[in-house]
Amino acid sequence: MKTSINIEYDRSGLDNDTLLKLYKNILKPRLIEEKMLILLRQGKISKWFSGIGQEAISVGVTMAMKNDEYILPMHRNLGVFTTRDIPLYRLFAQWQGKASGFTKGRDRSFHFGTQQYKIVGMISHLGTQLGVADGIALASKLTKEKAVTTVFTGEGGTSEGDFHEALNVASVWQLPVLFCVENNGYGLSTPTNEQYNCNDIADRGIGYGIESHIIDGNNVIEVYTKVNEIAKSVRENPRPVLIEFKTFRMRGHEEASGTKYVPQELMDTWAARDPLLNLQAFLKDKKLLTESEEVEIKENIIHEINEHLEISFNEDAIVPNLTKELSDVYQDFKYQEVKSNSKFKEIRLIDAVSESLKQSMERHDNLIIMGQDIAEYGGAFKITDGFLERFGKDRIRNTPICESAIIETGMGLSIAGMKSIVEMQFADFITSGFNPVVNYLAKSYYRWSQNADVVIRMPCGGGVAAGPFHSQTNEAWFTKTPGLKVVYPAFPYDAKGLLNTAINDSNPVLFFEHKGLYRSVRQNVPEDYYTLPFGKASVLKVGKGITIIAYGAAIHWALNTLENNSDISADLIDLRTLQPLDTETIYNSVKKTGKAIILQEDSLFGGIASDISSLIMENCFEYLDAPVKRVASIETPIPFASQLEQQYLPKNRFEAALKELSNY
Incomplete structure (x- = not known):
């Protein structure tokens, strides 16, 4: 039975190979998604955010970008990843929390990036990546690369402050960013009329002085040709462009959410505008795709999916390695000491x-x-x-x-x-x-x-x-x-x-x-350039009776107190860096003196003095001759009037606390 064509296509200037490539690229994420929904029901993946019905946007935009240009997608942009030809087993491993994924099991779904494929994935705080796109685009502008950065968000994300900040910065600095908004009708269950009060999100471009466009997000030919034209223009004339893609989310926000809140007639209307089925019908109508070719293309993709799924399923589960986990929190930084040779x-x-x-x-x-x-x-x-x-x-x-x-x-x-x-x-x-x-x-x-x-x-x-x-x-x-x-x-x-x-x-x-x-x-x-290492405290005074630990202005309060109390023999430790923390210097001093007092300007509860106190108790308990003492500001916000501020700060209370602990 022939599928009716409910989308108006204009293939002007597109050769047959490009049209077939658009079809293959839009078919692939659809077939992957259909497989993922089966695996979800079988409990082989934990969660799925479906982009079925929205593939035309991801595919059309990605094909309009150069492979060395950054794209910042969302969780319904599977077509970005597949169009960039990421090996499927790596995507499958990512969704299963396997080591050959992109986050070593540390994050799920599309919360990852890859420099190899110039993709920067989202975090759940949706608007954050919009400003990140500004930074990438700024770099390309400063280095005079004729490059476009493309970033996606949904209509719900446009309500976040990050969206408005990012558009404003891009406009003021004239950054080559394509802000792609997938307006798919609902933010989880909240319809667009409860999210914004303008006719179109594209209207917001006016307020920021930037160009904006509205594109049929279900028409992959329109997406590709118009975005391609815009991108070429932006490469030559760097500037931000806001593009609103009109589309619809055919499945739940994520599969467990369902779509009961969506009127059935609305679902039926958009189902008739399915981007894959309509393109397929169009290509058949133009004699560019036969039934046998359609079957062959599908079989090849399904074979690739199954082959790569087998690879990912056969991969061993991650074995937790505590050393590896801790060492991957920071990028390895080789400190290079630079000594001064100047006066x-x-x-x-x-x-x-x-x-x-x-x-x-x-x-x-x-x-x-x-x-x-x-x-x-x-x-x-x-x-x-x-x-x-x-x-x-x-x-x-x-x-x-x-x-x-x-x-x-x-x-x-x-x-x-x-x-x-x-x-x-x-x-x-x-x-x-x-x-x-x-x-x-x-x-x-x-x-x-x-x-x-x-x-x-x-x-x-x-x-x-x-x-x-x-x-x-x-x-x-x-x-x-x-x-x-x-x-x-x-x-x-x-x-x-x-x-x-x-x-x-x-x-x-x-x-x-x-x-x-x-x-x-x-x-x-x-006068000249030099460096100092992180994680190395400075011992300003050496004594035998007590260890004083402080940083910032509190160090000067402690110095003044010791000058006024010459009978107190103390190690005075200036931490200098709080993360990393020089616990070795702290422990060695406390083991020597047997007493410790920590002075901080921050209010007491939840401050770093609490953690240092706990570290001392856990690692130096048998050496202590008295309880560890913390001195800090009082538990109020810091006030304005100088007399209230002096009461707030611990500067004038430290001396009494130091004497009390010294005499313990």
């Missing part, structure tokens, strides 16, 4: 940070600094004053107020082989970009061996009467997250050397800079 000069901590940035920019041609007001204005604290004239607008980039998108852009730059430094105007503002830090930067290397070569500078701390939104010292949020490194210097010498190392490190680093120390602490520092 010293007395500078402030703020000058040390600025010198490090400047000298690192000179050493790394692929290093970009991004942040609010960092170019002409020189940054909120004038740390990058003069950088614009020296390094140019491409490398010293003012950003819109969009912490999330800029951190994601840094991730995209790393994927494209570049380095970035992102300045938070204040560490407090990291909350607006928290998700990409803890869920993308921190986890990418563990998930699919993609490092995040990003340093986030965090001006932080109290003592300057700046109130609850400009004074937090929030390092504990990040020491809790595997995959991040956390650095917190207290002196100019350490700040310069450690920041140089942070920039060299190919892992994500949060670099805390205490605002109260910027201009109040001076020290002799080498």
Whole structure:
């Protein structure tokens, strides 16, 4: 029986080979999906997000891209992976949690990327990859490659702030990104009329000053030809383009969800517009595909599917290896010590940070600094004053107020082989970009061996009467997250050397800079470039009676207290880096002195002092002559009025606590 053609095709300019290739490429993911649905019912895979009825978008867009151009797909874009000719056994292994998949069993479905095929997979926080696409596109623009970056999202994802931030950044910087929105009718069960209140998502392009298009997402010929035309134009004239593909989700959000909430007449209407069946009927009508050819093509694909399934099924299950798991949290970084050969000069901590940035920019041609007001204005604290004239607008980039998108852009730059430094105007503002830090930067290397070569500078701390939104010292949020490194210097010498190392490190680093120390602490520092190692604390004073452990401004409070109490013989340990943590120095000191007190500026509960205390109790208990003592700020937000702030901070309570423990 002949299938009716319910889609209007225009094959102008397309040869027969291209049309048949479109057909084969759209058929393959359909046949794979049909097999996966059987395996799902048999319990051989755990979950499935179906793209049946939407294959035309993935296939048409991918065929319009060059193989060396990045695509950032979603979980209904199987056609992206198959059109890029990824070996099927690797996809099947990925879905079964096998070692030959792309995440070594550490993530599922399409939550992976592969540099080999220039695909960057999603995370469940859907909008995050939009800003990552900005970063990849920025890299191609800076290196003058005529390349397009393509990123997918669904209509539901366009409600997330990341979508709006990413479009705005791409527009302001004129980045060559195709933002592809698959408008498939429902976000899980929520229809589009409850998700946005405009006629078309493409209308949003107007607000960002970017070009937009609406394409029939079930017409693979229209998808391919129009996206191909747009992509060619963007390669020659870099700019962002918003493309809305009208389509429909024929199955549940994931298979367990079902589609009972969808009116049957709507399902029937879209079923008649099936992209595969309509193309197949069109090709037969034009005498480009015979029944026997159709059967042969299907048989070849089914044979390939079964052959590769057998390979994946026969692969052994992953055997947990604790050493391997722990070693894969961070990309291996070989620290290279660079010693100074220059004379010293007395500078402030703020000058040390600025010198490090400047000298690192000179050493790394692929290093970009991004942040609010960092170019002409020189940054909120004038740390990058003069950088614009020296390094140019491409490398010293003012950003819109969009912490999330800029951190994601840094991730995209790393994927494209570049380095970035992102300045938070204040560490407090990291909350607006928290998700990409803890869920993308921190986890990418563990998930699919993609490092995040990003340093986030965090001006932080109290003592300057700046109130609850400009004074937090929030390092504990990040020491809790595997995959991040956390650095917190207290002196100019350490700040310069450690920041140089942070920039060299190919892992994500949060670099805390205490605002109260910027201009109040001076020290002799080498004029030229040097590095200091992570995970090595500094012992500032040596004594026998007690171990004092601190970092940041708290180190200076401890120094002042010891100067006023010369009878107390103490080891004073400046941690310098909180992740990695120098436990060896801590343990050796505590075993010698028998007493330990930990001073932090952060509030007490849940701070890093709690973990250090536990580590000491677990590893040095038999050496202790007294309970481990923690001293920290009180359990309130940090207040504005100076007298309230002084009450909040532990600076004035530390002396009494130190004496009490010394006399225990």
